[in-house]
Amino acid sequence: MALVLQVLNGLTFASFLFLLSTGLNLIFGVMRIVNFAHGSLAMLGAYVAFAAAGGVTGRFWVGTLAALAVLAALGIALERGLLRFLYAREELYQILLTYGLVLVSEDAVKLIWGRDYKSLSFPPPFAGPVQVGSALFPSYYLALMAIAAAVAVLLWVVLYRTRVGAVIRAASADREMTEALGYSVPALGAAVFAAGSALAGLAGALILPIQTVSPGFAVEVVIEAFIVVVVGGLGSIWGALVGAVFIGLLRSFGIAYFPVFELALVYLTMAVILIVRPWGLLGVPPVGRN
Amino acid sequence: MGRAVQVGLGAATLAILWLVPAFGSAYAVQLATEAAILALYATSFNLLLGYGGMLSLGHAAFYGVGGYAVALLVKKAGLASFLGTTALAALAAALAGLVIGFFVVRLSQVYFTMLTLAFGQMLYALAARWYSLTNGDTGIVGLPAASIGPLSFASPGAFYRLTLVVLAAGLYVLWRVVNSPFGLALRAIRENPKRTAFLGVEIRRHQLAAFVIAAAIAGVAGAMRTWYQHSVFPTVVHWGQSADAVAVAILGGHGSFLGPAVGALVYLGLQTYIRRIWEYWSLTLGLILIVLVFFPGGVTGGLAALAERLAGRGASHDRPVRA
Numbered sequence: 001m002a003l004v005l006q007v008l009n010g011l012t013f014a015s016f017l018f019l020l021s022t023g024l025n026l027i028f029g030v031m032r033i034v035n036f037a038h039g040s041l042a043m044l045g046a047y048v049a050f051a052a053a054g055g056v057t058g059r060f061w062v063g064t065l066a067a068l069a070v071l072a073a074l075g076i077a078l079e080r081g082l083l084r085f086l087y088a089r090e091e092l093y094q095i096l097l098t099y100g101l102v103l104v105s106e107d108a109v110k111l112i113w114g115r116d117y118k119s120l121s122f123p124p125p126f127a128g129p130v131q132v133g134s135a136l137f138p139s140y141y142l143a144l145m146a147i148a149a150a151v152a153v154l155l156w157v158v159l160y161r162t163r164v165g166a167v168i169r170a171a172s173a174d175r176e177m178t179e180a181l182g183y184s185v186p187a188l189g190a191a192v193f194a195a196g197s198a199l200a201g202l203a204g205a206l207i208l209p210i211q212t213v214s215p216g217f218a219v220e221v222v223i224e225a226f227i228v229v230v231v232g233g234l235g236s237i238w239g240a241l242v243g244a245v246f247i248g249l250l251r252s253f254g255i256a257y258f259p260v261f262e263l264a265l266v267y268l269t270m271a272v273i274l275i276v277r278p279w280g281l282l283g284v285p286p287v288g289r290n
Numbered sequence: 291m292g293r294a295v296q297v298g299l300g301a302a303t304l305a306i307l308w309l310v311p312a313f314g315s316a317y318a319v320q321l322a323t324e325a326a327i328l329a330l331y332a333t334s335f336n337l338l339l340g341y342g343g344m345l346s347l348g349h350a351a352f353y354g355v356g357g358y359a360v361a362l363l364v365k366k367a368g369l370a371s372f373l374g375t376t377a378l379a380a381l382a383a384a385l386a387g388l389v390i391g392f393f394v395v396r397l398s399q400v401y402f403t404m405l406t407l408a409f410g411q412m413l414y415a416l417a418a419r420w421y422s423l424t425n426g427d428t429g430i431v432g433l434p435a436a437s438i439g440p441l442s443f444a445s446p447g448a449f450y451r452l453t454l455v456v457l458a459a460g461l462y463v464l465w466r467v468v469n470s471p472f473g474l475a476l477r478a479i480r481e482n483p484k485r486t487a488f489l490g491v492e493i494r495r496h497q498l499a500a501f502v503i504a505a506a507i508a509g510v511a512g513a514m515r516t517w518y519q520h521s522v523f524p525t526v527v528h529w530g531q532s533a534d535a536v537a538v539a540i541l542g543g544h545g546s547f548l549g550p551a552v553g554a555l556v557y558l559g560l561q562t563y564i565r566r567i568w569e570y571w572s573l574t575l576g577l578i579l580i581v582l583v584f585f586p587g588g589v590t591g592g593l594a595a596l597a598e599r600l601a602g603r604g605a606s607h608d609r610p611v612r613a
Contacts, residue, residue: 034400034403082580085584086583091345091403092345093583095345096540096582096583097579097580097583099576099579100575100576100578100580101580102576103572103576103579104573106573107570107572107573110570219529219530226404226407230404260419260420260421261415261419263415263419264415264416267408267411267412268412270405270408271393271405271408271409271412274393274397274401274404275393275396278396278401279401
């Protein structure tokens with residue numbers, strides 16, 4: 001029984017990790033942008049959701065939708081306003097710019113919302129627990145898993161079963177060729193960045209009933225998101241899912257059996273995977289790189 | 291600049307810095323000590339970024355190993371000598387650099403950056419959670435003042451001058467490294483790894499050597515930090531500390547040897563000044579970094595560009611390292 005709950009807890013955390021990191025992965029996969037500010041987007045999503053829900057749990061879902069919309073708009077503004085000027089330059093400058101955004105966002109949140117921790121209680125209709133065997137398990141955790149699964153399916157359908165998805169995949173493989181075929185890669189880039197940012201915002205909003213959010217949240221989660229995509233495979237659509245489940249379970253069991261070294265265990269696993277398969281579990285070996 | 295001019299300028303700068311305790315306030319001495327430690331740390335980092343083209347986000351690991359090595363040697367092993375513990379801290383950091391470097395130099399670009407971050411955070415997790423060794427968040431506190439034999443560096447002025455000597459020694463070592471054939475090979479690898487490999491240069495071995503040297507010097511900086519604060523906390527290993535190295539190097543200009551040292555001064559000066567106006571230092575630093583992305587070269591690059599423009603030769607300073 002304890003084992004089942006451990007797995008369920010792991011999968012709950014994995015659901016959050018998947019929502020968090022799939023946008024990062026999408027943006028890297030299509031646009032080769034290493035977005036260090038992805039955690040900041042999630043943090044902003046959480047704060048926007050908190051503000052829009054007004055602390056009243058009945059409007060939790062309104063807050064979530066607001067987070068999605070605001071973060072999508074912010075994503076477009078970031079891509080069009082700043083990041084697009086760096087595509088021709090070294091990766092270093094992208095990391096640097098987005099790191100600057102992390103610093104800015106941390107203080108901006110303090111300015112607007114203060115330093116204290118924010119959280120929301122479980123929203124209806126998932127306020128109560130459900131019976132799992134002989135134990136009780138929060139029904140909201142199951143809802144989170146369902147939402148993550150729905151997002152995964154939606155992403156798959158869009159990317160592999162629609163024309164837009166085909167063009168996105170084409171652009172990630174060969175920008176110039178896609179452009180030559182008459183598609184607007186810049187517009188596509190902005191759309192992908194908006195989608196990735198909205199997903200980050202969604203992750204931030206949905207974590208509010210589970211975990212308190214503070215201005216330090218951005219840095220905390222961006223490292224987790226990077227671990228997930230690096231383990232799963234940077235740029236691989238399914239990599240984020242596999243990485244999230246892997247890391248989610250690893251942490252759940254790590255906390256139970258090695259409480260002191262649980263974090264070290266996660267980093268060590270990431271290092272081992274990177275050494276054995278530098279491109280991640282489901283990633284593709286880079287061609288033409290040294 | 292001719293060699294004599296360089297040596298003269300260096301000596302003059304050192305003399306001026308030496309006089310800070312005589313004329314500056316206690317606060318100025320404190321700030322200068324912190325700037326000297328940060329300068330050494332950031333210059334060691336720039337051996338990787340500016341010369342090797344390797345963006346490490348885990349440099350604080352070695353800063354931390356050095357810092358914790360001193361604290362543990364004093365508190366647990368009962369050593370008291372400044373020179374002995376600092377040398378051992380450098381050795382410990384070099385060893386950590388060898389182990390971590392062995393893994394990370396096999397990867398390139400974003401994978402290298404991510405793996406350095408992962409190793410850095412792993413050491414952070416150990417420092418924060420391994421209570422029986424590090425006391426976790428409580429840190430290791432109450433270290434005595436640094437001393438060499440009968441010489442005590444208990445007064446802030448004396449410790450500052452000791453830090454200055456260590457900084458000068460560290461910069462000298464790094465200067466010799468970057469101007470050696472090894473340093474030239476490192477720059478060649480940064481510019482074009484494939485072509486350099488064809489010339490018969492063992493790329494990984496050079497990168498690993500640079501990583502170990504940078505780690506050792508960062509370890510010395512970490513040791514100085516522990517001696518300065520008489521304590522050490524897990525924050526010294528946190529990735530924010532690694533990011534500070536990046537910010538300082540970029541602020542001063544990672545394209546020149548002394549850029550990060552200048553950056554350390556600018557960084558601490560700005561921080562002090564901004565914090566007087568408002569509490570949002572990280573927002574300010576973030577905006578500065580964003581601007582520097584669009585106007586690269588940092589303070590030293592900007593000054594060099596200005597000097598050249600005044601001299602009538604318009605030139606941009608983006609990439610090249612001038613040693």
